[in-house]
Amino acid sequence: MVAVGTTDDGPAAGLSLLSPEEEALIEGAAEGRQRKFRAARGCARRALVRLGVPPVPVLRGRHGEPRWPAGIVGSLTHCPGYQAAAVARAGEVAALGVDAEPNRPMRRAGMLELVTVAEERARLRELARLRDDVSWDRLLFSAKESAYKAWYPLTGRRPGPAGIVIEVGIAGRFEARMEGTGTALEGWWLARGEFLLTGAMLRAAAPNKRRTA
Template sequence: MIKQLLPAPVAVAEAFGDPADPPALFPEEAACVANSVPARQAEFRTVRACAREALGQLGLGPAPILPGTRGAPRWPASVVGSMTHCTGYRAAAVGFADDVVTIGMDAEPDLPLPDADVLEAVTLAEERVMLAGLAARRPDVSWDRLLFSAKESVYKSWYPLTGRPLGFDEARITVDPDAGTFSARLLVPGPVVAGTRLAGFHGGWLAREGLVLTAIAVTRDAVTSDALTGDAATSGAPRETACPPPP
């Protein structure tokens, strides 16, 4: 599903559950989840199987995908990518760094956020006004969860370019319910790529099969255009120690 939201230079693989006999992890990967509960080990294996499938689409052989700084996946040197997982869904997306600057994607259950306190913590006041309008227009989508997912995708796109955290209040999301897109206006100085300072990101979303998915991919071609210097950038990954809670 998430492939629909990403441009052609990006290779994607996804799974809607954990196989009974998943591919083995590399020893160094297995060490990262050796003390985790079985469910965590299963999702870790499956999402890395997706990552290796996506790398294979680029003509690259399997390689260990270890968590790096703040849990961000450490991809092969020539590659950028992102991984996501939630109940019933795992996915990975990768592209050659010569073609793609950064990728960020996120999957969430299509369910409302737990409560008003969480909503207030992850949104700006103007975003909450937008959410009320979206809910009145299309109550079939959990717009608050979708906005949270969009901010996760923004963070995953931002972090590989900056190495710095990005707060929920440091990007303002605008969702287009008809086009299936969203834009993120950065409220702090954006990263500089090829001499261009990015003012924001642009991505796509969909709500289907009990999931909300969001994705961003910034291509090299887009950076050299004017598309990234305004409110949106066309469409990477958060969270190190030896083995922190990895994606």
């Protein structure tokens, strides 16, 4: 897997690399939206090159998800001041999602109760006692976003927040249980300055080994 992130949304982030098809996707959009789109696509372009894949347009699917080249899975994210892309070969990773959020508590009243279950809220209280430099509620939200971004392109299903149950570890890992499926995604997280970064993936099933006589 290859991940590329940047806090730059200027020319160094890849403004000049968009294809005409990609430019058409942001025609008429606000300037700020165009900068974020270009920067995220620039990250995607560099990530693909590092993976050994020639640059290609990264267009949108039916519900706005990025469309990757055949044999590639990936994810894009951006929040104010940061954008990133992660890609992997489908033979190694079946599903991949990433998300970036500001390292600040969620402010909307009732939001935490809306997007979590009781066991998640209990775990957040434990984590807050262990480490106070991480906005754990926002991290949990980000982990759910990463899991959703991995799950939807793989299955075409759109689980609600309570359909993804996150068990966050203190050392930069989490598990995302996709309720009702028996499937769990591997997750990782990072608190870097003013940003929280999360990623979730499902490894590709190993091919069956040929039996020998």
